[in-house]
Amino acid sequence: MKFTALIRQEGEVFSSLCLELDVASTGATAEEAKSNLIEAIELYLEEATEEEVTTRYQPYSLVAPLEVKVG
Template identity: 45%
Template sequence: MKDRFVFKCVLEKEGKLYNALCLDLDISSYGVTVEEAKANLEEAITLYLEYAFETNRFEELVPRPVPPHVMAKYKNMSKKKIGQHAPKFDCEFFRSHDHQFAGC
């Protein structure tokens, strides 16, 4: 298994909250700020990767992309920034020698 993973993510404002969605894992998280949404997404992805590894289901569960209709929605997403933030971003994770995941 490789030790470095890069996941495609998107960010959008929904009402007063920001939604960060990982397209490659179908995981999302919200925050009051962009930074909070991204941090919450990082935590959710980390927990998911650890679960997949610890249950020996990594190959089955990673990647697990969003459904095609969701992917189509974001495929041609505007490049217009949300504040100072790009709406599309990569979230990079590394697996350490003790099998812990850290990223974004």
């Protein structure tokens, strides 16, 4: 299965979020946060019921740049 990951630095750690499942993790590096997120998703999919996954799953995610006027 393919998912979208949002990874960003928050202070000394990196946070990672699977947008479709709302599953998150962290790591000391961006790559570690990504790897930990994959593991978290796998664990979630192993433990969750089909109904839980269906209820939580959001099939469409879009990450796009925005231009906002200030002032």
